[in-house]
Every structure is written in C-alpha cells, then in structure tokens.
Amino acid sequence: MKIHCTRPGCPKPDNLYPDLDDHANLKTVQQKYCTTCGMPLILDGRYLTERLLGQGGFGAAFLARDRRSPSLRTCVVKQFLPAGDLDPQQLAIAQGLFEREAQVLDRLGHQHPQIPNLLAYFPLEATGWQTRTPQQFFYLVQEYIDGQNLEQELSSRGPFSETEVLEVMREILNVLEFVHGEDVIHRDLKPSNIMRDRSGTLHLLDFGAVKEVTQAPGNKSTGIYSAGFAPPEQMRGRSVYPSTDLYALGVTAIMLLTAKDPEDLFDSYSNAWLWKDQVTISDSITNILDRMLQPTPSDRFGAATEVLTALNAMISPPPPPISPPPPPPPVVPAPSVTPQSAPVSAPVATQIQAPTPTVRRPFSILEILASAAFTGFDGGLLVMVLWSLLDTIPLSLGIAGLLLAGLLLAQVRRWIEKWDLLIVAGISFAIVFWVGTTRGNLEVAQVIILPILTALSAVVATSLFRLIYGILKRLIS
Numbered sequence: 001m002k003i004h005c006t007r008p009g010c011p012k013p014d015n016l017y018p019d020l021d022d023h024a025n026l027k028t029v030q031q032k033y034c035t036t037c038g039m040p041l042i043l044d045g046r047y048l049t050e051r052l053l054g055q056g057g058f059g060a061a062f063l064a065r066d067r068r069s070p071s072l073r074t075c076v077v078k079q080f081l082p083a084g085d086l087d088p089q090q091l092a093i094a095q096g097l098f099e100r101e102a103q104v105l106d107r108l109g110h111q112h113p114q115i116p117n118l119l120a121y122f123p124l125e126a127t128g129w130q131t132r133t134p135q136q137f138f139y140l141v142q143e144y145i146d147g148q149n150l151e152q153e154l155s156s157r158g159p160f161s162e163t164e165v166l167e168v169m170r171e172i173l174n175v176l177e178f179v180h181g182e183d184v185i186h187r188d189l190k191p192s193n194i195m196r197d198r199s200g201t202l203h204l205l206d207f208g209a210v211k212e213v214t215q216a217p218g219n220k221s222t223g224i225y226s227a228g229f230a231p232p233e234q235m236r237g238r239s240v241y242p243s244t245d246l247y248a249l250g251v252t253a254i255m256l257l258t259a260k261d262p263e264d265l266f267d268s269y270s271n272a273w274l275w276k277d278q279v280t281i282s283d284s285i286t287n288i289l290d291r292m293l294q295p296t297p298s299d300r301f302g303a304a305t306e307v308l309t310a311l312n313a314m315i316s317p318p319p320p321p322i323s324p325p326p327p328p329p330p331v332v333p334a335p336s337v338t339p340q341s342a343p344v345s346a347p348v349a350t351q352i353q354a355p356t357p358t359v360r361r362p363f364s365i366l367e368i369l370a371s372a373a374f375t376g377f378d379g380g381l382l383v384m385v386l387w388s389l390l391d392t393i394p395l396s397l398g399i400a401g402l403l404l405a406g407l408l409l410a411q412v413r414r415w416i417e418k419w420d421l422l423i424v425a426g427i428s429f430a431i432v433f434w435v436g437t438t439r440g441n442l443e444v445a446q447v448i449i450l451p452i453l454t455a456l457s458a459v460v461a462t463s464l465f466r467l468i469y470g471i472l473k474r475l476i477s
C-alpha cells in the first residue's frame, strides 16, 4: 500500500508498505512513519493519505482511506497549513478559525446532502524534521465527493449553455439559502469549489472560514479570498453578507458562460464586468446576473431566495407582445436570510423583463421597428435596382420577394441583428447606388429618397399592424 506523507516539504512523500495490502495487518498495525522525514502516516489512528489532491492558500487536501470502515471508505483529509508570514497572534486566530470551519461543516454537512459531511477534526503533534522542536498540525477529514469540479469540467468541455448555467445557479442557490439561513457565509464560492458527483448532483465545498484571518485592512497576504470572485467589500476586509456569496456566484456564472477567467472579464478602467457581448443569453438572466454583480452589496439581491424567485419568474409565459405590461405583482418583502442580510434595493419582480428561459429571446418593440425599417429600406433598394436592370415588374418583384424572405429569415433567427442591420443596409445601398446609377437608369436622388420612403412606410405599417393587433386582442380577451 502506498501512503503519502503529509509533512509540508517532505522531499520523498510516497511511502510503500506492501505489508498493509493485507487487510488484517492494515486493521491492526499501530503506526507507520515516513521513511524520509519520520512523520506519522496513520492519522488519528485511522486515516491513511494516498495522494495530494491540491494545495490551497491555507492548506493541502489529500485523498485518503479510512481503515476503520469495512470498505476502507475514501475520504478527504485537509491539513491546515497557513502561509509563513503570520505572526503568533494571527496564527492562533487562524487555528481557531480552522476549528470553526470544522464546527460549521459538522453542523451543515449532516443537515444538507450537498455539503460534505465532516468525519473528523484533530490536531497532531509530531517531532520536527531536521529540528528537535515539535510541530503542531491540524487536520479535518470530510466526505469524498467522487466527480469533477466545475473548473475541471469547464476546461475539459468548454463554455456552458444558458440552460446549464441556470441549473448550476438554481442548485447552488438552494444550498446557499440553507447555508445563509444557518448564519454562515461561504466566502469562497468559485467553480473549483463546486463539485459535480457521478450522479450529476452539485456539492458546495471548502467552507474556508480560516480565510477571515488575514482580512485586516492593509494585510494583503495569501489566500484570503479568491481574487476575481470576491466583491469589493470582501477585498477591503469589510463585513461580508449573503450577497457577498451571490456576487461570487454571479462571477462563477459568467465564467461558466464565457469559459474565461474573471480577470479577462473585468475591465478595471471602467470598473465593470464586460461579458455580455461574448454570449447570447436572454435579457432576464442578463438582468439577474447584472444585479448579482453590483459592486455595492445593497444594490445586489439581498438573499439567495430573491434570486431564486427572480429565476422562477422567468419561467412564467411571456406577456403578449402588444398589450401593455401587466401591473407589477405585489411586492413580497424579501425574507431576511440572516441578521446580516443586505437591504434589498428594489423588488425583484420589477427588475425582470421579457421572461423567457429559452436562448432565442423575444424581440423588443425597438428591435421589431428597427428590423421593419431595415426590411423596408433593403426591399425598396432591391425592387428599384432589379426593375432598372430587368425592366419587367413581375420578375423584379419575384426576385426581390425571394431575397427579402431570406433577409427576414436571417432577422428572425437573429443571424443578423443590431449593428449587422446597419452594415448590411449600408453595403446593399452602396451596391445599388453603384449598379443603379452606372448600369441601370436610376437617378442619384431616386436611390437615396426611395429606400428611405419604403423604410418609413414599413415602420408605419408595422406600428399600425401592432396597434390594431393589440386593440383586437384586448377586445377579444
């Protein structure tokens, strides 16, 4: 059996003990020591570390086996390993907080299936290596979640779709709702701390309360939070709120959508998140993420429940396109998650537009009118140039009709929208201007005025149609 030494800096941590392959030996042996540094290898009399899983700012995580369980259950052993620049007072606080992390996990893990259970928490005093001074170590053992974290998933499969991100958000918000209800703020939410097990369930990892220790202003030392995911109040070492975790979840969501690191999405010059032009998602989810990513806690959602309500509101069927917007639903005061809940700046429901969970969102009135102007403009140009070249009305109308149908399809499918409309209109105008005035018999004034007139007519016709449709609809209902 291979046992991995947990002493930081051990030059040859892998120890081979073939005698422990025999279960009877494994169960009864008293202790084994690292052949290089003498560190005890069977922790708390039962946990045998197999390999290093990773190293964070305040400790290392190891994959381990529990020799006291009949199936040699796999578990995760986390070792408290603060960075070397803490003074004795800070170290004492850090140890106290590590213990608090254990208490928090103990309380939360046994109540929620998506938080790993705490299995043990213990100190270990070992003789120093290359020194006679004894060394103190702290360990925390927790349930092993067999799967991949979302950071690993992201790098192996690329960006998540809107639907997939919504699923992640909903699931983690439900966990946060519970966590915040227990007066706990996670403080380090990010894709690498969200683990998807083999059945697809997400788990929230790493309740690193120890990270509070260096939050004193001016102390910018290691691993206090994860840069990029922490909102301004946490970076300044101020109080944290439920909305601190919601901000980090917002960053997580845009990272999953874009497959980009937070540093590549945040523009420090304008102090803003620049991610929207990199993805096509519905307005409603964009608005929700915008609010989660507000720099001021009180501008964000105050509680996970509020975000869930906003996400659920997206499922309700979209209002008919013409009828006036329905009156805002009665404002339900946001349930206060913890006494630290940030004040809620506005009722959630009023923040949501055009609810739809689908990727192809409905067109706004402005978009419809802009598209009508574009179609009218290009339609006018097409008919004019074809007529001037072919000199037969039916054929010109037929070809123009076919080309227009293609353009309409491109707009409905959103292949061309916003600036594309202007670009396509500009290019077609330039072509028609050149072809019509050099090869055809068109006048310059004709090429300029006629398409503008057809564009205006299309806008007027569309507006009238929408008005009549709206009136009829209201009369019928």
Ligand SMILES: Nc1ncnc2c1ncn2[C@@H]1O[C@H](COP(=O)(O)OP(=O)(O)OP(=O)(O)O)[C@@H](O)[C@H]1O
Binding pocket: 053, 054, 055, 056, 057, 058, 059, 060, 061, 076, 078, 116, 142, 143, 144, 145, 146, 149, 188, 192, 193, 195, 205, 206, 208, 223
């Ligand atoms: N309960 C667990 N089950 C399975 N894997 C885990 C568990 N806890 C941690 N891990 C994995 O172990 C690795 C190290 O975790 P750890 O929490 O020590 O550091 P980190 O999350 O990488 O960094 P930081 O502490 O700075 O957030 C990560 O890849 C994480 O996914």
